[in-house]
Amino acid sequence: DCPLDALEAADGPVDIKLWYTGIVEPPVTVLANAVKGFNESQNKVEVTADNQGNAYIEGLRKYQSASRTPDQLPQIIYLEDTMLGEMVDKGQVLPAExxxxxxxxxxxxxxxxxxxxxxxxxxxxxxxxxxxxxILYYNKVHFEKAGLDPNKPPTTMAEIEEAAKKIKEWDSSKKPFSFKADQWFFSTWLSGVGQEMVNNENGRAAPATEATFDTPESLELLKQLKSMNSEGLLNPFPVTDGSIDHYLALVTEVSSMVVETSTASSTIAAALGGELTAEDADIDLGSVTLDGKKIVPASGQYPGLKAPGQIYASGGAFFMLNTGTKAEQAAAWQFLKYMLQPKVAKDWTLTGGYLPVVKEIISDPEIAKFRETELDGQLLGPAIDQLATADPDRSGPLIGPYRAFQEILQGALENVLFSNGSPNDSLAKAQREATELLTDYNG
Structure with missing residues (x-):
């Protein structure tokens, strides 16, 4: 139950702490404005937002440490979507619903x-x-020079490979498809064709007890990536916190395409417009500059195994904790209800580069204008469209020990792409290890 009435009975303003990680510029300004706007809009609740680090994992570690002594926890915590299972299993979340x-x-x-x-x-x-x-980001100039239609980005992985071959024919020095070997992309590809990473309906019908990602589809995908790598069509990069080498491959024109998060749209646009320094974005561009004559960034829906835009909602989420007083729980909800107001939610898209989650703002005239006239809006557009049509029955896996699960799958990807490992053996080994992990977690 949600103790809404407890706020009315509270003496004086109720102080609310909000912990967040993984939010840098420009989105961190949106959060600061939301906190300021809420505090000024009423006198019953005072919210303070505290940055716990630039990487999501820092927030998870801080939560795991503090959860043992609940009085150290904040009333609201912002964590990555992959932490949902563990949060629910710990029983410390007040369900917003x-x-x-x-x-x-x-x-x-x-x-x-x-x-x-x-x-x-x-x-x-x-x-x-x-x-x-x-989503897919690509350089229109390279497409034009390679004889590809610059206004028709690849829509499937097969088309990615075809485009990469065309670009390689135009300039043999290129490694056309820049690819950060992130299991998120792998999971999204499989989810898009209905393949589950774990049993029990991807962990959503009951707690997952077995990994199930060693399938013909995943094997074919790994073989394709390995083949593209051996042919010089792929430019693979290991996953390293804070690294943007896979982006820089497009900036330095070594590569022409990259798949990455839709939130990069605001960073790319701000950097191009000179509104954002590398320091603000917590990246190191060094002496590299973007040349508009050689680089014209564009985007397309996520190229799937069979069709474009086959994704599930990822990102970060604001959780209310049930470890505080009833007045604090009621106060926490008041802030999140404020965030759900269209005028506030809209700012997360217009400035922060996140996708509309409040239905009302999808057709808002300001959002429509943003998509039509602003570079970041144009880059974000395909992501907005694919989220609006995403299949809610394919919403990605729900796994308690998700971080450790990710590391196992990550290891399989990296073994194939950086150590010339066998796709068959790498997948089989990863699936065994992931199943053992789930067995241990479930006790």
């Missing part, structure tokens, strides 16, 4: 794909989500 229903807020005002991704046992847990999805 309980507060929504108690306060006559219809959860259906939130887009179906976003709701589905963050719902466990029919209950929506976070009060607000910063949703992002992978």
């Amino acid at each position: 309980a507060c929504m229903l108690a306060d006559n807020y219809d959860p259906n005002q939130i887009t179906a794909a976003a709701r589905a991704a963050y719902t466990v046992d029919g209950v929506l847990y976070p009060g607000y989500m910063n949703v992002s999805t992978p």
Whole structure:
């Protein structure tokens, strides 16, 4: 239950701490403005947002440490979507849906794909989500020079390979497809064709007990990536916190295409427009500059195994914790309800580069203008479209020990791409290890 009435009975303003990680510029300004706007809009609650680090994993570690002594925890915590399973398993989250229903807020005002991704046992847990999805970024100039249509980006992995071959024919020094070997992309590709990473309906019908990603589809995908790598069509990079080498491959024109998060749209646009320094974005561009005559960035929906835009909602989410007083729980909901207001939610898209999760703003005239006239809006457009049509029944895996699960799958990808490992053996080994992990977690 959500103790809404407790706020009315509280003496004086209720102080709320919000911990966040993984939010840098420009989105961190959106959060600061939301906190300021909320605090100025009423006098019953005072929110303070505290940055716990630049990487999501830092926030998870801080939460795991503090969760043993609940009085050290904040009232709201912002964590990556992959931490949903562990958060629910610990039993320390106040489900936002309980507060929504108690306060006559219809959860259906939130887009179906976003709701589905963050719902466990029919209950929506976070009060607000910063949703992002992978999309394709590419350089129109290279497409033009290679004889490709610069306004028709590849829509499948097969078309990515075809485009890469054309670009390689135009300039043999290129490694056309820059690829960060992130398991997120791998999981998204498989989810898009209905392949589950774990059993029990991807962990959503019951806790996952077995890994199930060693399939003909995943094997074919790994073989394709390995083949492209051996032919010089792929430019692979290991996953390293804070590294943007896979982006720089496009900036230095070694590569022509990259798949990455949709939130990069605001960073790319701000850097091009001179509005954002490398320091602001927590990246090191060194002496590299973007040359508009050689680089014209564009984007397309995520190229799937069979069709474009087959994604699920990812990103970060604001969770209310049930470890504080009832007045604090009620106060936390008031802030998240404020974030759900269209005027606030809109800012997360217009300035922060996150996708619309409140249905009302998708057709907002300001969003339409942003998509038409601003570079970051143009880059973000395909991601907005693919989220709006995403299948809520394919909302990605729900796994308690998700971080460790990711590392195992990551290891398989890296073994194939950087150590010339066998796709068959790498997948089989990873699946065995992931199943052992789930067995240990479930006790």
